Amino acid sequence: MYTGFLHLHKTAVLLFMALYLFKWIALTFNMEGMKAFFAKKGLRIFEMVISTLFLATGIYLMVNLAPEMRSNLLWIKIALVLASIPIAVVGFKRGNKILATLSVLMIIASYGLAEMHKKRPAVNKAETVAAATGVDIYKANNCAVCHGQDGKLMLNGAKDLTASTLSRADIEHQIMNGKNAMPGYKNSIDTGQLKLLTDYVQSLRNNN
Numbered sequence: 001m002y003t004g005f006l007h008l009h010k011t012a013v014l015l016f017m018a019l020y021l022f023k024w025i026a027l028t029f030n031m032e033g034m035k036a037f038f039a040k041k042g043l044r045i046f047e048m049v050i051s052t053l054f055l056a057t058g059i060y061l062m063v064n065l066a067p068e069m070r071s072n073l074l075w076i077k078i079a080l081v082l083a084s085i086p087i088a089v090v091g092f093k094r095g096n097k098i099l100a101t102l103s104v105l106m107i108i109a110s111y112g113l114a115e116m117h118k119k120r121p122a123v124n125k126a127e128t129v130a131a132a133t134g135v136d137i138y139k140a141n142n143c144a145v146c147h148g149q150d151g152k153l154m155l156n157g158a159k160d161l162t163a164s165t166l167s168r169a170d171i172e173h174q175i176m177n178g179k180n181a182m183p184g185y186k187n188s189i190d191t192g193q194l195k196l197l198t199d200y201v202q203s204l205r206n207n208n
């Protein structure tokens with residue numbers, strides 16, 4: 001469910017960004033034919049549908065996201081998206097190129113922040129540095145928030161770690177790079193910790 005909404009959100013965001021990029025090009029370079037095309041009823045309905053989908057899936061994902069995972073980057077992203085809406089409405093309706101450009105830049109910046117958020121997950125910094133055993137590393141990096149201390153929680157689309165069949169190399173790859181709602185831990189876990197953490201993740205299978 002959560003993973004499905006995440007894919008729907010990403011698709012809506014990409015369509016939304018593409019649409020606004022074309023609208024911005026039409027406005028900036030005074031392309032009257034293209035402007036008329038975007039003013040057509042079908043296009044306006046399409047725009048309404050993807051904007052609604054974009055916001056509704058975003059709200060769902062945010063409300064259901066484990067509170068520990070809500071980083072400052074995420075709040076800044078949401079503030080930028082919300083602030084860009086009235087600026088875009090006024091900019092494109094009145095044909096104000098400066099406001100239209102500003103709104104498109106804000107949307108692109110918030111997309112960049114979302115990507116950064118995935119690569120810089122909320123971790124307990126001091127604990128991460130000090131963590132010396134697999135279970136401590138698991139705790140310090142908030143793995144338990146989604147997977148539970150026993151690996152079975154499955155929050156935010158997380159997989160049951162006790163039922164996992166992934167190879168050691170795949171586990172390590174996924175911890176470092178993330179997948180779907182799981183962030184990547186490249187920037188907070190070193191290779192020594194990765195080895196201990198992977199041992200711990202694999203040991204959870206024995207509790208199945």
Ligand code: HEC
Nearest residue numbers: 141142143146156157158159164165166171179180181182
């Ligand atoms: C924000 C929630 C979240 C956090 C925090 C999180 N994970 Fe995950 N994890 C997921 C999700 C979602 C998946 C499933 C990804 C997919 O395949 O769609 C997953 C999958 C995995 C898998 C693969 C299981 C399989 O069989 O496919 C492993 C291993 C794993 N996580 C380990 C960890 C470890 C170790 C940590 C801490 C460093 C961690 N996770 C932190 C959400 C999370």
